[in-house]
Amino acid sequence: MIRKEYPQLREVYWEEVLPNGLRIRIVPKPDFARKYAFFATNFGAIDTRFTVDGQRVTVPDGIAHYLEHKMFDMPQGDAMQEFARCGGNPNAFTSYDLTAYYFDCTENFEENLKILTQMVFMPYFTQASVDKERGIIAQEIRMYDDNADSRASERLFAALFQHHPVRVPIAGTVQSIQDITPQMLYQCHKTFYDPSNMMLCVVGDVVPQRVVELVAKLAPESVGQTVVRDYGAPEKLERPSQSVQMQMDISMPKFDIGFRCQPPGSDALQSELIGDLAAEILMGESSPLYGRLYKAGKIDDSFGAGYESTKGVAMLTVDGDSDVPQEVLAEILKEAERVGAEGFDLARFERLKKSAIGRRMRSLDSFEGICYQMCAHFFEGVDYFAFPHSYAGVTPQQVQAFLRQTVRADRMAISMIYPTQQEETSC
Amino acid sequence: MxxxxxxxxxxxxxxxxxxxxxxxxxxxxxxxxxxxxxxxxxxxxxxxxxxxxxxxxxxxxxxxxxxxxxxxxxxxxxxxxxxxxxxxxxxxxxxxxxxxxxxxxxxxxxxxxxxxxxxxxxxxxxxxxxxxxxxxxxxxxxxxxxxxxxxxxxxxxxxxxxxxxxxxxxxxxxxxxxxxxxxxxxxxxxxxxxxxxxxxxxxxxxxxxxxxxxxxxxxxxxRGIQRRACVAVSTQVVQRADAVRRCSKQMDVTQGKLSLGLRTGCTVTDANYPALMLLNSILGGGVSSKLFHNVREKRSLCYYANSVLEKYKGIMVISSGVALDQMQTAEAAILKELDDCRNGVISRQELDDAKRAVLSALAAWRDAPGALDDYYLGMAVAEGMQDLDALAQAVKPLQLADVQAAAQNLTLDTVFYLTGVEK
Structure with a gap:
């Protein structure tokens, strides 16, 4: 087991890679009653087309999320109840690029970890249990359908990209989940829940050696398949801008704007930091643009911008509520052109860096944050705790170049949702 | 430390x-x-x-x-x-x-x-x-x-x-x-x-x-603030509901929402509040609760169903997201779980699981600055409210009869349906 120290962050982690390829990281947190374990697999909603040992496979949209729901079924019953017996509080989520299962507890940590480890490596699906879940997941999809924020961003991704599977909602559609069978779930589990494709991160007052020993006993051997993922042809960065809109029962219009960026290369963390700093420089709260739009009442404090990426695509997104989303967009494009050409105040750039480092350091107070960032970045090939070092390397020139190349009409799409009329209450 | x-x-x-x-x-x-x-x-x-x-x-x-x-x-x-x-x-x-x-x-x-x-x-x-x-x-x-x-x-x-x-x-x-x-x-x-x-x-x-x-x-x-006598603050508590009120609203939604309001007859400063807290956990507090387990998991009636306490006002709110054609069925299923609590149909396992969940949550609050802030401000508003340790101590010895008594004090006050628009 190796120990890595990050003096500036005052953080340490222990790491062990088991013979089956499972990577385990433990971040000791003495003084905390709470203990947290997070099992992530490098398999998300976008992984619907792939080749296993040379054989092509296509699975229905939403299968990663469906699998997440069904992993809680174990031969001896429902894992939820087993956690409850041990005082553990479990949950799970699926994102575009990973699926994670986690619990927190204050006692019986090892028993809870045992349940979690057994659960992720023990698929158990029957036709009846898979059929029964369809109703629950369909309800979940309908709930997202009624949520304007998720609707706006799902529609943005569909407009922004031409082939990439990020165009499809994470949970799939009510239609697409109809075809999911136990066999497909078994196949996805075998392909992607291989220890060599997974990572466990534990935070809390635990003994690292005991965590490794316990998990080593329960984790299976690697199946050793060769998996190649297929996200379609590379997305064209430059093409005519897209605009989509719809109506929902909401109070004021919402917008979600995206600008396609070059997908991250070898240093995904640095791309992320450059993208976030560029968003701050151009339209953060201390920017002239934000001040102007806010003062004019064109945006409110729901306005936000940042960098997002997943395998094969990256984008700068801007969202918020506004009565005049098109005017907001026009002002963003105009200001980006100016900043891209003229540059920006270097003192402000340094201040924003300082602020960003401070906020990222503080986010390490969150056990959830540590685990998610560690795993998501590891799957991208980077060590998240290196962020202070990465920030130090970001130059104003990089940020300016990013803005000049990215925030342009031929890189963008906008998704808007407008209010419909309301009905009356009967009481 | x-x-x-x-x-x-x-x-x-x-x-x-x-x-x-x-x-x-x-x-x-x-x-x-x-x-x-x-x-x-x-x-x-x-x-x-x-x-x-x-x-x-x-x-x-x-x-x-x-x-x-x-x-x-x-x-x-x-x-x-x-x-x-x-x-x-x-x-x-x-x-x-x-x-x-x-x-x-x-x-x-x-x-x-x-x-x-x-x-x-x-x-x-x-x-x-x-x-x-x-x-x-x-x-x-x-x-x-x-x-x-x-x-x-x-x-x-x-x-x-x-x-x-x-x-x-x-x-x-x-x-x-x-x-x-x-x-x-x-x-x-x-x-x-x-x-x-x-x-x-x-x-x-x-x-x-x-x-x-x-x-x-x-x-x-x-120190520059000019101070005068402070305005008093307090909360009036309605102990019981007399009759059930029903209301509804139509909106352009694909999933219905069900919201039930109950009077608990008990607030955070009452001696039987710990029992109410435990009851809430058994009924709808989390993934081991009756609502989650029986209404969502076993019957697949809804995507979520939970209960929360407004502990300063003496109200419990039960919420659920339900398919539009299942609203009445879901309401009946939720009320059945509540009746089970009133009738003492609570297993040893359910009681123990809920107790563990409540105690664990109380212990974890010390690790969460925002939760501590909110708890201690609550103590400043509700005079006589116990601190976290005392509350945990009060939960430990609770028995089925205490929880059942808390359930029997619940009275259903209002039922609200958010339903879809006919197209």
């Missing part, structure tokens, strides 16, 4: 509670003005912190304020409005990196800045600037209008407004838009002066600074 200190009065009617801890990288504080919840002032009170955050004499616009906070390593100072029973708390929440992680001090400048925001706002002709007042008035109205966007919380708030229509509690946390119609820079500033002078102020701090340093900093920052 975590040290809970006593609540102390640092200035007349201004109280400070500190928790000294070196566990976190983030230090935090909140400053809260306590007001009786009522339509005469709720919306105006809610507007004040946002107006104050627009500009101070020294930092005259949002960009200048943001620059200053960026310089303090990305510290945040945000407006915070809470509703605890029939008490409205308005003020600010700050979090910032602990001094030991960075080369310059952050804590003392943050308290100083808070002092400027409260005591030295940017003024024009002796009152708030028209730009700040009008801008934030519009923003607040939009936030109020946006309540319909989140269907889940919207259904709950509609239900509560019906349930408590004759009580102060029906006033929403942020008030209503009509209450802002006659707001001007002059009358809002005058209102603010009255707020500052007559509100009890409760401050919570958590971080590495010793209590005395924190007390000194806040005393220095706030």
């Amino acid at each position: 975590i040290l809970l200190n006593r609540r102390i009065e640092i200035l007349p009617g201004i109280f400070l509670r500190t928790v000294t801890s070196d566990k976190f990288k983030t230090g935090c504080f909140s400053v809260n003005l306590l007001r009786p919840l009522c339509s005469a002032e709720a919306a105006k009170n809610a507007l004040v912190p946002s107006v104050l955050l627009r500009a101070t004499a020294q930092y005259p616009d949002i960009a200048a304020i943001t620059d200053h906070l960026d310089d303090l390593y990305g510290a945040t100072l945000g407006a915070l409005v809470r509703k605890k029973g029939e008490v409205q708390m308005v003020g600010f929440y700050a979090d910032f990196i602990e001094d030991c992680f960075v080369p310059e001090p952050v804590f003392a400048p943050m308290v100083d800045f808070l002092g400027q925001v409260l005591c030295d706002p940017l003024l024009q002709d002796g009152c708030f600037t028209p730009e700040a007042v009008e801008g934030e008035r519009q923003n607040l109205i939009r936030v109020m209008q946006a309540r319909i966007d989140e269907k889940r919380s919207y259904a709950t708030s509609q239900m509560l407004q019906t349930m408590c229509q004759a009580e102060a509690y029906s006033e929403p946390r942020l008030g209503n838009a009509e209450e802002l119609e006659d707001v001007t820079p002059q009358n809002l500033y005058a209102h603010y002066q009255n707020l500052l002078a007559t509100s009890r102020i409760e401050i919570f701090y958590l971080g590495r600074q010793p209590e005395q340093v924190v007390a000194d900093c806040f005393t220095k920052a706030l």
